[in-house]
Structures are given as C-alpha cells and as structure tokens.
Amino acid sequence: MTTETYNQALLTLALAGIEAINTSASQHKAVRTAAQESHFLCNWMVESLKTKRFSKLVADDLSAWIRQARSQGAGAQLTRLLTCIADQYQQANNSVIATGTGLKNLLAELSTQQWLVITDTDLDSKLKLDSDGQSSLIISAKEFNQHIVEDNIVKTISMYIRGDEKIVAKLALQQGLLLSQGNKKTSLIKHHKTYTLTPRNNHPSLCLLCLEQY
Template sequence: MTTETYNQALLTLALAGIEAINTSASQHKAVRTPAQESHFLCNWMVESLKTKRFSKLMADDLTAWIRQARSQGAGAQLKRLLICIADQYQQANNSEIATGTGLKNMLAGLTAQEWVVITDTDIDAKLKLDSDGKSSLIISAKDFNQHIVDEKIVKPISMYIRGDEKLVARLALEQGILLSPGNKKTSLIKHHKTYVLMPSNLHQSLCLLCLDQY
C-alpha cells in the first residue's frame, strides 16, 4: 500500500475546500463578503477536523488555520490561501523540469539580478559573508555536487539566503521547485536564513508560498 505524502494530503484538502466554498457560493444569490467566506471556511475546517475527513497529516495545519480565522476573521484570507496552495502545488507536480536543472536555472536567474551566488565552498561551520550589501545565496559545495544526480535533487539541499525570499520562491516555482520557509536558527551563515529543497519536493510541512500573486 502506498503511503500518502504530505503534499498529496495538502492538495486534497485545498481542492476540497475550494470546491466547498464555490458550491456554497453558487447556492446563494448575494455575493459573499471576505468575512463571510472566512467564516464559512473556518466552520468547514472545524467540521473536517472533528470528523477526521482528511489525513492526520493535515491536523496541525487545520488547527493553525482555524485559530487564525477565529482571531483574524477575514484577515486570515483562507480562500486565498487554499487557492494559492492548490495552484502552486499543482504547478510543481506538473513541471517537466528536473529539480536539479530547475535549481541551476534559478541560480542563474538570481545571478542575472546581481545576487552573490556561491556553490563552490564547503560550509560546515558558522561563517560570515561580506557581500557589499548585495543579496546572497550560498549552497555548500558538498550539497551542490553530491545531492544532485542525473539533474535531479536526490538528497535535501540547504540554501542560505539573505534577500527577498518572495523573489526566490517565485523563481523556484517557475522551475517546478518548492522550498521550505526560512529558518534563522539553523543557518550557518550570519544574517542569512536556511531554506531547504527536498527530493521530488516532498516536504513534511507547508512550503513557502507566493501569496503576493493572489
């Protein structure tokens, strides 16, 4: 039996949520306000969690989104979140670009925008990079040379980034790549955050989303 991945469980939930709110909207003549949409989806998520409709992999996400909706109301923008998840995870799933090739294309794109991109140095201790104020991305040479085989990412790759993470996420998505949210605590480069790339984009939690496109 094939074990359901986090990505599969997340996409199933997102598509079901979008279908539920669209179906509900079609049954009402008046256009719903963002607050009403948020209220509907919050209740839908509460019921889904209560009845265990979706994989247990979704329990933490559902709990967090319900909490956000209850505290922020329309500001939680649950419909926008679900549409963003569905679009971006499906885009990554449908990409025909090998992940290793996609990473190299992304790095070339950042270099063209005058980022400092370093992939030829082993990173195994805390370091400080003097990049004269330029945005920068560093990947340990060991990861870059050994974790890409036949143009595919086969082991996790850590990227240390200081710069516009929305730009990096957008360029990555264009290449069919999903990256983790940034983590300042695990970074080996001062003033940088760690972002992780996974083989086949199989992260264990929600990836960094390009919400500003929605």
C-alpha cells in the same frame, strides 16, 4: 501500498476547501463578503478536523488556520490561502523540469539579477559573509555536487539566503521547485536563513507560498 505524502494530503485538503466554498457560493444568490467566506471556511475546517476527514499530516495546518480565522476574521484570507496552495503545488507537480536542472536555472537567474551566488565552498561551521548588503544565496559545494544526480535532487539541499524570499520562491516555482519556510536558527551563515529543497518537492510541512500573486 503507497504511503500518502504531506504534499498529497495538503493538496487534497486545499482542493476540497475550494470546492466547498464554490458549491456554497453557487447556492446563494447574493455575493458573499470576505468575512462571510472566512466564517464559512472556518466552520468547514472545524468540521473537517472534528470528523478527521483529512490526513493527520495536515491536522496541525487545519488547527492553525482555524485559530487565525477566529482571531482575524476576513483577515485570515482562507480562500486566497487555499487557492494559492492548490495552484502552486499543482504547478510544481506538473513541471517537466528536472529538479536539479531547475535549481541550476534558479541560480543562473538570480545571478543575472545581481545576487551573489556561491556553490563552490564546503560549509562545515558557522561563517560570516561580507557582501556589502548584496542579496546572496549559498549552497555547500558538497551538497551541490553530491545531492544532484542525473539532473535530479536526490537528497535534501540547504540554501542559505539573505534577500527577498518572495523573489526566490517565485523564481523557484517557475522551475517547478517548492522551497521550505526559512529558518534563521539553523543557518550556518550569519544574517542568512536556511531554506531547503527536497527530492520530488516532498517537504514535511507547508512550503513558502507566493501569496502576493493572489
């Protein structure tokens, strides 16, 4: 018996939401406003949560999106959010690039964009990096050398990043990689945030999305 992952549960939810909004739109002659779409999806999510239609793994996401829709209305942009999730998670799923290879390609691309990339230093305690404001990405040498086996990420890799996370997320997605959300509290490098890469992109919560593309 195969246990459903968070990614699978999230993608199922996103695709069902998109199908629901498209079906509803096809049944109405007039074009719906963004506010009407948000209201529809909010009600759909409330009903889905109430009936436990989807996995418990995405219950917190549903609750958060419902709160956003109720407080922000059209500003919650639920249709855009679900479309982004569906597109990006499917893109990662369909990638033929090995995750370890994808990470190395990502680092090479950031280097060409004048990022400071460091992977040859072990990180065991909190440090400060003097880079004169240059965007930087640091991975402990131990993780970089041991958590990639036969071109695949086999254990979680922490990346400490100072710079535009949108750029990193976009370039990572092009390599079939999903990044976690940034966490400043867990960072070992001052003024950096921790982002993680996981085997097979199996994150336990919503990844960092490239929403500006939608």
